[in-house]
Amino acid sequence: MTFAxxxxxxxxxxxxxxxxxxxxxxxxxxxxxxxxxxxxxxDFSTGIGVNAFGFADPDWVKAVSEQAAKFxxxxxxxxxxxxxxxxxxxxxxxxxxxxxxxxxxAEANEGMIKAxxxxxQTKYGKERYEIITLINSFHGRTITTVAATGxxxxxxxxxxxxxGFVYAKANDFEDVLSKVSDKTAGIMMEMIQGEGxxxxxxxxxxxxxxxxxxxxxxxxxxxxxxxGNGRTGYYYAYQAFGxxxxxxxxxxxxxxxxxxxxxxxxxxxxxxxxxxxHGSTFGMNPVCCAGACAVLQKLDEAxxxxxxxxxxxxxxxxxxxxxxASVTGMGLMIGIExxxxxxxxxxxxxxxxxxIVLTAHEKVxxxxxxxxxxxxxxxxxAILEEAIKEVAE
Numbered sequence: 001m002t003f004a005x006x007x008x009x010x011x012x013x014x015x016x017x018x019x020x021x022x023x024x025x026x027x028x029x030x031x032x033x034x035x036x037x038x039x040x041x042x043d044f045s046t047g048i049g050v051n052a053f054g055f056a057d058p059d060w061v062k063a064v065s066e067q068a069a070k071f072x073x074x075x076x077x078x079x080x081x082x083x084x085x086x087x088x089x090x091x092x093x094x095x096x097x098x099x100x101x102x103x104x105x106a107e108a109n110e111g112m113i114k115a116x117x118x119x120x121q122t123k124y125g126k127e128r129y130e131i132i133t134l135i136n137s138f139h140g141r142t143i144t145t146v147a148a149t150g151x152x153x154x155x156x157x158x159x160x161x162x163x164g165f166v167y168a169k170a171n172d173f174e175d176v177l178s179k180v181s182d183k184t185a186g187i188m189m190e191m192i193q194g195e196g197x198x199x200x201x202x203x204x205x206x207x208x209x210x211x212x213x214x215x216x217x218x219x220x221x222x223x224x225x226x227x228g229n230g231r232t233g234y235y236y237a238y239q240a241f242g243x244x245x246x247x248x249x250x251x252x253x254x255x256x257x258x259x260x261x262x263x264x265x266x267x268x269x270x271x272x273x274x275x276x277x278h279g280s281t282f283g284m285n286p287v288c289c290a291g292a293c294a295v296l297q298k299l300d301e302a303x304x305x306x307x308x309x310x311x312x313x314x315x316x317x318x319x320x321x322x323x324x325a326s327v328t329g330m331g332l333m334i335g336i337e338x339x340x341x342x343x344x345x346x347x348x349x350x351x352x353x354x355x356i357v358l359t360a361h362e363k364v365x366x367x368x369x370x371x372x373x374x375x376x377x378x379x380x381x382a383i384l385e386e387a388i389k390e391v392a393e
Contacts, residue, residue, distance in 0.1 A: 003036040021351055028055030031372040031380075033356075042380040044368045045356045049194075049226050049333070052253035052295050054369035060256045060294040067290035074286070076279065082289035089296040093235040096248060096264035100273065101284035105225030105251035106140030108261035111278055112188070112249045113144060115263065116219045117164075119272045120185030123217075130183040131221070134170040138195035139188070139223055148188065151196070171201060173208045180212070186219035186247075187212075191237035194226040197361045198328050198335025203241055210243040219246040219269065225261070226333065229253040230299045230370050233308040233331035240330065253370075256295040260288040298371075307331045307370055310377060314366065321385045323392035328363075332370060335363035341391030349387035355380050364388070 006024050026036050031054045034040045046052065053060060067082055074080060087099040102108055113131060120128040133139065137150040146154050147161035155161065166184075169175040170193065187209055193199045213220040220243065227237035228250035234240050236248065246268045251261035259282075265272065282288075311331045318327045318336055325337040338346070343359040350357045358365040364384070368377065 001036075006036070021348070023351055023356075030054040030057070031369045031376045039354065041351075041354045041356050042376050042383070043356045044366045044380050044384070045358045046253070046367050046369055047257065048358060049231060049252040049367045050255070051257050051369060052229060052231075053256060053298060053371050057256065057294070057371075059298065060291055063290045063294040064258065064287055067287050070286075072285070072287050073282070075281070076284055080284065080286045080289070082286045082293055083284040086289040086292040086296060089293065090250075090262060090264060093296065093299065094248065094264055095244070096266050097270040098265040100263040100265070100278065101289065102251075102261040102263070102280045103259045103282050103285075103288075104140075104261045105223075105249065106142045106145045106261075107280065107283075108225060108249035108251050108263050109139045109145045109148065109188075109223060110142060111263040112221055112223075112247045113148065113186075114278060115247055115265065115269055115272045116186035116188075116221055118277065119219060119269055122272075127183055128185050129164050130166055130181070130185060131164060132166045132168050132176060132179050132184060132187045134189055134193070135167050136170060136193050136196040136199070137188075137190055137223075138193070139190075140225075170199070171205045173205055173212075176209060177212065180216065180218070184216075184218050186221045188221040188223060190223045190225075190227065191241060192227050192232065192330055192333060194333065194365075195360055197363050198333060198365055200328065200330055201241075206238075206241045206243060210241075210245075213246070221245065222248045224248050224250040226252055226367075227330075229295060230304060230307060231331055231333050231367070233304050233311060235299060235304070237330065254292050254295060255288050256291045258285075258288040258291040260285070260292055303370060310368075310372065310374075313374075313377065314381065317381050318384070322389050324388060329366075332366070332368050332372075334366040335360055336366070336388070337363050338388065339392065341388070345391045346384075346387050349390055350383060353383045353387060355383040355387070357384065 135150040139145045139148040144162040150167045166179045168179045222238045222245040224236050246266045248264040323339045325339045328335045343364045346364050
């Protein structure tokens with residue numbers, strides 16, 4: 001098919017829920033790809049943090065293909081090898097005790113919320129159900145996870161929302177403390193507010209919230225959908241803050257390109273769910289879990305150190321770009337604030353020049369492959385610098 005034919009069919013048959021860029025991917029390898037006209041690009045987006053090791057990673061392709069040739073699905077009424085292997089690796093890297101598999105970040109957050117409410121209500125009664133989340137957070141697009149999201153702009157047109165969420169200011173411990181009551185079951189946070197603008201939480205704030213949760217037996221709930229699986233230079237971002245969550249959600253980079261999400265349970269919550277409490281037809285899908293195993297096997301200390309090294313390069317160079325006001329984030333999850341122009345305009349300029357980037361509100365967002373080469377990184381940053389400069393002119 002031609003690009004024009006793809007666009008025509010998309011307009012005719014696909015629901016208009018996305019404002020697409022004028023681009024269709026034909027094929028790719030690692031951090032490089034090309035469109036239907038043969039134009040080549042460097043990818044700093046990884047499908048919004050999904051393609052952890054870029055396009056068509058050979059180890060990932062081999063693992064997924066081999067499992068697909070054996071069997072693609074059987075159901076969670078039976079045991080499967082890829083799922084238990086993936087769960088073991090997740091627990092080893094996270095320090096958590098048990099894993100539930102779903103299909104997305106929103107599903108993982110739904111599972112985390114359900115588990116928190118069951119834990120609290122079983123122990124303290126039906127009135128202990130509220131979850132405190134942070135203003136400017138993003139936790140998904142289902143009715144419940146939209147309700148959990150601390151952005152007023154998303155609380156429009158889909159009422160009534162799931163009740164039981166209270167919003168507190170990020171990095172304001174006194175505000176969080178003021179929202180705690182006998183109804184509070186958990187406090188749910190992203191260590192870096194990704195969709196909210198790539199804004200890291202302050203370490204002192206996180207430590208205080210963690211101590212508060214421990215003191216009052218409130219569950220500490222961490223959303224690692226975007227920050228997990230090596231993205232920040234740690235297996236999971238909360239490890240950079242020195243805390244031990246009670247429940248953690250993750251997705252995106254876990255499957256390396258396949259739909260998978262996971263809820264990780266700590267010692268306090270590992271036995272909260274019992275048969276019948278929660279489930280997912282496609283959860284723990286063998287092919288998706290085989291892809292996850294391929295990703296998790298690559299996540300070692302050497303890889304994490306390399307992510308930190310590349311991160312330092314981006315921070316140093318981008319901070320010196322003309323028209324850049326600030327650079328935020330951690331690891332290879334970076335937000336660039338502009339002095340003038342819009343992040344959308346930069347993204348369009350970059351695409352014209354052969355670089356794929358993302359936006360997060362007013363910031364240009366970078367989520368390159370964890371294994372991007374130094375040469376690809378340098379070339380991509382040169383294009384980015386040029387695009388940011390031109391938008392200001």
